[in-house]
Amino acid sequence: MRSTLTSVWSLTNRFLEWFGNLGFFAWQVLRAAVRRPFEGRELIRQLDEIGSRSFPLVALAGAAIGAVLALESRASLVQFGAKAMLPAAIVFSIIHETGPVVTGLIVSGRVGAGIGAELGAMKVTEQIDAMEASGVNPYKFLAFTRIVACILMLPLLTLSADFFGVVVGWIANTLVEPISFQKFIHQGLAGTSFNDFLAPTLRTAVFGLIIGMIACFQGMRTRGGTAGVGLSATSSVVLSSLFVILADVILVKFILVFFS
Amino acid sequence: MMPEQDLLLAAEESGATAIESAGKTDAPALVLRGIHKSFGSQVVLNGIDLTVASGETLAVLGRSGTGKSVLLKLIIGLQKPDSGSIHIHGQEITGLDIDALNEIRKKMGFLFQHAALYDSLTVEQNVAFPLKRHTKMTASQQRDRVKELLAAVGMERDLEKMPADLSGGMQKRVGLARALALEPAILLLDEPTAGLDPITSDEIDALILKLQEEHDMASIVVTHDLHSAKSIADRIALLHEGNVLIEGSFNDLAKSGDEFVSEFLKRDS
Numbered sequence: 001m002r003s004t005l006t007s008v009w010s011l012t013n014r015f016l017e018w019f020g021n022l023g024f025f026a027w028q029v030l031r032a033a034v035r036r037p038f039e040g041r042e043l044i045r046q047l048d049e050i051g052s053r054s055f056p057l058v059a060l061a062g063a064a065i066g067a068v069l070a071l072e073s074r075a076s077l078v079q080f081g082a083k084a085m086l087p088a089a090i091v092f093s094i095i096h097e098t099g100p101v102v103t104g105l106i107v108s109g110r111v112g113a114g115i116g117a118e119l120g121a122m123k124v125t126e127q128i129d130a131m132e133a134s135g136v137n138p139y140k141f142l143a144f145t146r147i148v149a150c151i152l153m154l155p156l157l158t159l160s161a162d163f164f165g166v167v168v169g170w171i172a173n174t175l176v177e178p179i180s181f182q183k184f185i186h187q188g189l190a191g192t193s194f195n196d197f198l199a200p201t202l203r204t205a206v207f208g209l210i211i212g213m214i215a216c217f218q219g220m221r222t223r224g225g226t227a228g229v230g231l232s233a234t235s236s237v238v239l240s241s242l243f244v245i246l247a248d249v250i251l252v253k254f255i256l257v258f259f260s
Numbered sequence: 261m262m263p264e265q266d267l268l269l270a271a272e273e274s275g276a277t278a279i280e281s282a283g284k285t286d287a288p289a290l291v292l293r294g295i296h297k298s299f300g301s302q303v304v305l306n307g308i309d310l311t312v313a314s315g316e317t318l319a320v321l322g323r324s325g326t327g328k329s330v331l332l333k334l335i336i337g338l339q340k341p342d343s344g345s346i347h348i349h350g351q352e353i354t355g356l357d358i359d360a361l362n363e364i365r366k367k368m369g370f371l372f373q374h375a376a377l378y379d380s381l382t383v384e385q386n387v388a389f390p391l392k393r394h395t396k397m398t399a400s401q402q403r404d405r406v407k408e409l410l411a412a413v414g415m416e417r418d419l420e421k422m423p424a425d426l427s428g429g430m431q432k433r434v435g436l437a438r439a440l441a442l443e444p445a446i447l448l449l450d451e452p453t454a455g456l457d458p459i460t461s462d463e464i465d466a467l468i469l470k471l472q473e474e475h476d477m478a479s480i481v482v483t484h485d486l487h488s489a490k491s492i493a494d495r496i497a498l499l500h501e502g503n504v505l506i507e508g509s510f511n512d513l514a515k516s517g518d519e520f521v522s523e524f525l526k527r528d529s
Contacts, residue, residue, distance in 0.1 A: 035359065037393075121379075130376035133336050134390045134438075135362040 025139075025217045029147065032140035039145050046149035050111050054157055061106050062161030065098050066090065066169030074176065084187070087179075090169040091188030096200050097252075099162040104207035104244040107154060109237055112215040115146055116236030119219025120229040128220065143216040150212030154204040162201070199259045203251040207244045214240040287350035289314045289446050289478030290335065295344035297330055304330050306502030308344070314445070317472060317479040319489035321524070322499030328482040329373065331499075332448045335480070336370055337361045348446065366394055369439030369477075373451040375431035377423035383410070383434050384419040390441045409437040412474075413467060429460035433467070440471065447472075447479040453488045465491050486525065498524065 073089045119142060122128050128138045170184045215236040222232040288311050295308040304327035312318045320328050333339045335346060337353060346353050348364050356364065377386050387406045391397055397405065410416045413433040423431060432452060439447060452468060453461035465488050472479060472492070483489050489496055490510045497507045498521060506516055513521055 032358075118380075125374065125379070126372050126376040127378055129333070129338050130370070130372055130378070132338055133365060133368070133370040134393070134442075135365040136389075136393050137358060137362070 021221070022213070022217050025143075025220070026213060028139045029143045029213075029216075032137045033144045035137075035140070039141055042141060042145045043148060046145045047153060049114075050107075050146070050149045051153035051156060054107055054110055054153070055160060057110060058103050058106055058157045058161045059164045061102050062094070062099060062164035063168040065094060065102055065161070066165035066167065067172045069093060069098070069165070070169040070172035074173070086173060087170075087184045087188035088190060090173070091166055091185070092192065092196075094165040094169065095162050095192075095197055099165055100158050100200050100204045100207070101244075101248055103154065103158040103161045104204055104211070104248070105241055107150070107157060107207070108211050108240040108244055111150065112211050112236040112240040113233045115212070115215035116219045117229055117233035119143075119216060120222035120232035123220055123222040124225055124228060138220070143212075143220065146216055147209065147212030150208035151205050152208070154208035154211075155201050158201050158204045195259045199255045203248075203255065206247055206251060210243045210247055211240040214243060287347070288312060289316070289349060290480070291345075291347040292331075292335070293345045293347075295331070295334060295346070296342045297327065297334065297339070298342055303502055305334075305341070308499075308502075308504060310497060310504060310507075312446075312478045312480060314478050315476045316495065317481065317493045319481045319483055319493030319496045320499060321483065321486070321489055321496060323524075324484070326499040327502065328499060329450050332370070332450050332480065332482055335446075336365060336368055336448060366390075366442055367444055368446045368448060369442070369444035371432065371435045371439045371447070371449045371452055373454055375423070375428075375435035377426075377431055377434055377438070379423050381423075382419065383415065383421050383423070383426070386423070386434060387438045387441055390438065394442060405441070406437075409440055410434070412440070412471065413437045429456050429464065432456070432464055436464075436467065436471070440475070443475065445477060447475075447477045449479060449481040449483075451483055451485075452481065453483065453485045461485065461488060464488075468492050 069090050070086070073086060074083070077083050077086050077089065119128070122142070128142070131138050131141065166185070166188065167181075170179070170181055173179060173184065218232045218236040218239065222228045224231075290310070290312040292308055292310040295305050296303075297305040304325075308331065310318070310320075320331060322328050330339065334341050335348075337356070341354060344354075348367070351364065353361060353364055377383075378389065381389065384403075384406050387409055388402050391402045391405060395402075406419070407416055410419065413436050415430060415433050415437065418426065418430065418434075423434070426434065436452075449468065453464050456464065468479070468481075469492055471477075479492075481489065481493060493510075495508065496510055496513055498505045498513065500520055506513055506518060506521055514525060516522070
């Protein structure tokens with residue numbers, strides 16, 4: 001019993017320590033962010049790295065979701081005599097939940113691992129020290145630019161996942177029962193407002209903040225050579241995915257309260 | 261001591277601008293007083309006092325784990341001492357905020373033990389990095405300066421190569437070129453010949469000597485290599501158990517009757 005309590009106490013302590021260090025890291029990034037220079041070129045490079053290079057994977061995942069939703073939902077809706085609701089079911093579920101969450105998790109995997117490993121390798125090979133020694137603030141040059149790029153790119157990537165999901169959902173649907181794209185969209189968007197579209201998409205900016213912040217934090221605190229780099233990459237993905245899911249639950253409740 | 265105290269007062273009053281005025285005086289390039297540094301219960305530096313004059317080269321010797329590299333990281337502000345003071349050209353740096361510290365860092369060059377080149381950038385981009393960040397040079401001026409620096413270290417033909425394509429000695433040369441990019445007043449070299457064959461080590465030593473003559477910098481060289489220390493340093497400080505055991509010329513060390521010093525120098529005889 002005592003050993004269990006000790007383990008729980010130790011785990012709680014480690015968790016609180018990690019959170020405290022993350023808060024301190026966020027404060028340092030924020031402090032660095034408001035000082036010149038603003039690292040425009042590096043930000044553009046990161047927008048390209050995080051945005052354009054994640055696009056194919058995100059688009060493919062969106063397309064797969066659209067196809068699966070169309071195939072899976074059709075049988076159930078037909079059974080209940082609600083076949084006409086199929087476009088609305090596909091569009092609504094993609095825009096509201098699956099598009100944002102799947103994009104968040106895919107970017108957690110691709111970008112989180114990339115940032116964690118890259119910054120981790122830079123840390124253990126003293127490249128971050130070299131940057132600091134040459135009078136460049138790594139919290140701004142390395143962390144701030146990546147975090148901002150994640151925040152800006154997540155909503156755009158979500159839009160692309162939504163687009164490909166809806167288009168492929170329509171294709172999968174029309175292969176079984178032909179319907180024009182215009183009619184599909186018209187039925188899909190019937191009864192939805194701009195808020196239904198805006199709030200779920202913008203909540204992925206919070207996912208971007210979580211992914212960028214955690215991946216940069218885990219990368220820049222790497223210790224222990226190549227094994228440490230591997231751990232940083234893994235922990236970046238695991239922790240950012242976990243917090244994206246938690247944030248999703250909280251934000252969905254928030255959106256239901258304030259935007260419905 | 262009085263001019264140094266005046267400088268400290270001036271620095272406190274006017275922040276980073278005092279650095280420039282400090283650079284114009286006769287203040288030593290670097291003064292360390294009572295530096296203590298521990299990691300947990302392990303005491304690494306236990307009251308280090310060192311002074312390096314402008315244009316002088318000090319080699320810091322000592323066994324592995326005696327805090328030689330930590331000393332360099334304290335000087336450039338990558339780590340903070342537990343107590344003690346560090347003056348760069350008369351300016352106390354231990355309490356400076358990040359902006360003021362970065363101004364000081366621009367006047368120092370640091371060659372890391374494994375060169376620490378940015379592995380996503382080419383040789384040219386590595387050397388140009390501090391120029392892009394801290395000067396108003398045009399792209400062509402930067403390119404000319406990079407070529408000049410790389411020519412000085414014999415790497416002018418490798419502009420487009422990536423660090424991974426270079427040997428250890430070549431990486432050190434590029435690291436040296438990058439450290440010299442902003443024409444530093446103080447050069448910090450962490451094990452510049454470690455892991456290199458004797459011929460490459462001699463080439464690096466010759467290069468450091470040549471650059472010191474050309475640029476008249478104060479240099480601190482941390483090394484295990486007695487041969488290298490003898491050839492490039494004006495003065496040697498031997499660290500032992502967190503303190504400077506002996507400081508002087510190589511001959512002063514050789515004449516010392518201290519058992520540890522004799523033991524340390526034995527390998528070179």
